[in-house]
Amino acid sequence: MMKDHEMTDKDTANTTDDVLDGISTLSKADEKIYYASQWQLIVWKFGRHKLALISLILLTMMYIIAFTPGFFAPYLKEERFKGYQMAKPSRVHIFDDGKLQPFIYDVELKMDQETFRMYYEENPEGDKYPIRFFVRGSEKYPLFIFFQSDMHLFGVDEGGPPIMLFGSDGLGRDLFSRIVYGATISMTIGLVGVTISFLLGVILGGLAGYVGGLFDAVVLVIIDLLQTIPQTPLWMTLSAAVPRDIPVAQRYFMMTLVLSLLSWTGLARVVRGRLLAMREEDFALAAKGAGASTFRIVTKHLIPGFTSHLIVSVTLAIPSMILGEVALGFLGLGMQKPAVSWGVLLQDAQNIVAVAHQPWLIIPAAAVILVILLFNFVGDGLRDSADPYVR
Amino acid sequence: MNSQDIILDVKGLKKYFPLKSGGLFGKVQGYIKAVDDVTFYVKRGETIGVVGESGCGKTTLGRCISLLYEPTAGDVKVYLDEGVLDVGNMNKEETKKFRRNVQMIFQDPYASLNPRMTVLNIVGESLLVNDVAKGDEMEQMVGQIVQKVGLKVEHLRRYPHSFSGGQRQRIGIARALVINPQLVVADEPVSALDVSIQAQILNQLKDLQKDFGLSYMFVSHNMSVIRYMSDRIMVMYAGKLVEMAPREVLLNHPRHPYTELLLSAVPRVSRRGSFRLVTPGEPPDLLNLPQGCVFNPRCKYAKEVCKEVAPSLVQVGPDHFVRCHMADELTLTGI
Known part of the structure; x- marks a missing residue:
């Protein structure tokens, strides 16, 4: 026993102290922490905070x-849709005959019998307008000041009703697009x-x-x-x-x-x-x-x-x-x-x-x-x- | 005194902290006399121990000597190999020279190391800011001193949080010594450490003193540590130097009642039963010091004169100074 001890002591003869010997026997993970700066420690600790990270x-x-509202909004911020003032949010159907194909139905104008207000209601018998990704819009919008683009993340084909996820305002502008803008x-x-x-x-x-x-x-x-x-x-x-x-x-x-x-x-x-x-x-x-x-x-x-x-x-x-x-x-x-x-x-x-x-x-x-x-x-x-x- | 032998000569050093009332137009309401009229000297290559209870001004004294605090008054001279520095009025060049030669070891090994810097940068800072070395050269010098204090070169890139208290204190010692100073002020360097580590650090300090020919001013409240380290001992009370003598003289034949009190508090194995002076009164209120001798309310030998006249520091033997009216009359017990 005693001899073993002396042997190991000789290995670390340069450092006079036994206090330090503990350090060399550390695992890799501990080692990493020892060389970590304060910023790294903060990042690691933040990473463990799931809610904050998400x-x-x-x-x-x-x-x-x-910073790129034009791309993520389906329409421009001042784009008006005639006849679609104060329209309800469009109802998006995810599956079309069991296939994953989001679409919206055509709409028809109806009147509320009590208030005599006109409103749009989707027509389940009408045409289906599939939601497409990366569609071209009607007009170009500025992107990052220097560029112009008419590409939108999603939209529907022209000819049908506009897709208004959050409805529209009194001038027939898409509220979702305006929130994004x-x-x-x-x-x-x-x-x-x-x-x-x-x-x-x-x-x-x-x-x-x-x-x-x-x-x-x-x-x-x-x-x-x-x-x-x-x-x-x-x-x-x-x-x-x-x-x-x-x-x-x-x-x-x-x-x-x-x-x-x-x-x-x-x-x-x-x-x-x-x-x-x-x-x-x-x-x-x-x-x-x-x-x-x-x-x-x-x-x-x-x-x-x-x-x-x-x-x-x-x-x-x-x-x-x-x-x-x-x-x-x-x-x-x-x-x-x-x-x-x-x-x-x-x-x-x-x-x-x-x-x-x-x-x-x-x-x-x-x-x-x-x-x-x-x-x-x-x-x-x-x-x-x-x-x-x-x- | 031969100026060849001494490295530090301090005369009448004072450090008063003004006490202000708060607010925009705060007035100075009084002063805390943390260090009041302290006169002493340090010989080349020796260790002078400074001892006293909490709040007696020993740390402030150390910080004034290493110029971390600006003294209020007093005459401090440092006799270096390359000339004399009058600390009261130094130009920029001389201040640099002073910083290179007078270094400090701090009490708290946790607070005194910047947690955001690696060992290399902590220890190497004085080399860098004094234009001694940088880059690889700095790393080499830091590596040498780090090995000298018992750490490894591999530790240079680590941050302080990866070290234990004892190891951190070694880093602090390496920082003080890397620039090759002549005088080191050690402010309670072991009081925050485990007893087993204390002995290691103290021995290390002694070895380094031999190797580098250092002079130490060693501040501690622990009489045993002071006794182990010092060649001469200074006892402070309420900001004043009350007794200064070579170690054996002070331990065996104290001449100040407060020294006797301190010595009686040192635990000993040999003695059974109780010879422990009961301490009457409380530690002094620095804002409201008593008239006459500052120790008189707690002194069992106090007479009328002690309550009226403040005693001055008198020499009672070779290298032995006492601030007591009755130094000649009393026979006090040492260790």
């Missing part, structure tokens, strides 16, 4: 759709707004935390002041001050400014707090003792130390921006027609009569809820995995 995949798909504005306004407030927050919060003194005090007072103002009324005031007759792109930019003007304060507080806390951490002091410059300490030691927390705060800040845009749009203060955003679409659902007769007009709200839920799930997952050293 949400992230769905969100990514939704953003792909939001609206995603572009509604889903990106949160991203752009968060980017602006992120820059403001990191710069002001960072300076406040690092410079300290009077600057810190002034920034804190400004933050306190901004946070005391109720959010929605201030948004309403500011967006009412934006001129109504400016181009869509300009208005879009103004809206992001309005939205991010308030929300940078939370981020600034996070940055300031983390900086203050981490400046006193031993490893920051150690870097100072090693002779590192202030700039190096901040950029190499402090900022990497809380980027993961920042990403979480940013992810959780996006939903409130999206909600802000929708709320303003709904009230008629956000984006204006002819721009299409979910808030603008929901204007049609403002009165109870419309909603009672055409319940599909509130479907854009479902899109909003879905996106916000997905963002919150992703944010939760990120928060759980942001600090991989906490178990």
Whole structure:
């Protein structure tokens, strides 16, 4: 027994310590963790968070759709179908005589005997119009600004009724297509707004935390002041001050400014707090003792130390921006027609009569809820995995 | 004193932390005198131990010496092989030279290593920022020092989370030594470790001292560790240096009542029964220090003069300094 021990000791004669011997006998999986950086650990931990992972995949798909609406929408956003005002959502039949072939039936116009309203009803005796994929549309739409295309993911042959998955609005426009188009504005306004407030927050919060003194005090007072103002009324005031007759792109930019003007304060507080806390951490002091410059300490030691927390705060800040845009749009203060955003679409659902007769007009709200839920799930997952050293 | 023999000479070092009331127009309400008028020196190649209870200012003293904190007042001189540095007024070049030669080992092996950097980058940082080496050359130097402290070259690409407390502390030691300093301030380097690991690290530090000809300023609250490591011992109380003497002298013939108290708390195998001084009172409130001698409320020998006049540091023997009015009258018990 004793001899065996001495033998193994000789193998590791260079390292004087037995404490270290444990390390060499580790499995491959453990080995991988030892060489993993913090980012890898975060990614691994996030990967184990199934709900967040699925949400992230769905969100990514939704953003792909939001950036190429023309392809995913069967029709253009202003394409009107005469006679199809306020049409019910088309009923899609999946199987045709036992074969997998989605189709819709032809429709016929009927009248409600009580209200004398005209409405379309599918006619099971009529012609079948199969749903085809990668069909050519009637007009070209711009794709990624520089390109033009008339390809749509799905559609039906011409001659039959239009396929309206979510019904149509009062002008006979396909609501599904308009929701897809609206995603572009509604889903990106949160991203752009968060980017602006992120820059403001990191710069002001960072300076406040690092410079300290009077600057810190002034920034804190400004933050306190901004946070005391109720959010929605201030948004309403500011967006009412934006001129109504400016181009869509300009208005879009103004809206992001309005939205991010308030929300940078939370981020600034996070940055300031983390900086203050981490400046006193031993490893920051150690870097100072090693002779590192202030700039190096901040950029190499402090900022990497809380980027993961920042990403979480940013992810959780996006939903409130999206909600802000929708709320303003709904009230008629956000984006204006002819721009299409979910808030603008929901204007049609403002009165109870419309909603009672055409319940599909509130479907854009479902899109909003879905996106916000997905963002919150992703944010939760990120928060759980942001600090991989906490178990 | 011959300046050839000493590496660090500190006179009247003070570090006060202002206490501000919060808010925009916060006023300074007072000062915490973490280090108050401390005078000492470190000889070349020796280990000076700094001991005292929690909050006595020993860590602050160490951080002032390694210039992690800016001292409020005092005169600190470092006698390096390549010249004298007056720490109070150094230019950029001299500060760099100071950083290269005075390094620090931290107490907490978990907090003192940046979890986002590999061992190579943690240890190599001082080489990089002081323009000593980079790239392959840096890796080679880091590899050498890492082996010297008992780690392996294969560990260089790993992150701190893959190491145990003892191993992390070795990384911290490697970081302090890689740039070949002359004075190392070790701030409680083993107090966060298991007892079995403590002995390994302490012996390692002793070996490294021999190999590199280092001078240590060794801060600890543990009298046994101080006793094992130090050539001379400084005892601090409430920010003040109360006694400083060569190890055997201080252990056998303490001249300050607080030193006696500390020594009585060291557990011993040989002695049965109880000779354990009961400590009256509480640790001092740094915001509200007592009049006269700071130790008088807890001192069983205190007389009237102790409550009125603050004693000054006096020399009572070769290398032996005491801050007590009655140093000459008392006969105190050592170990």
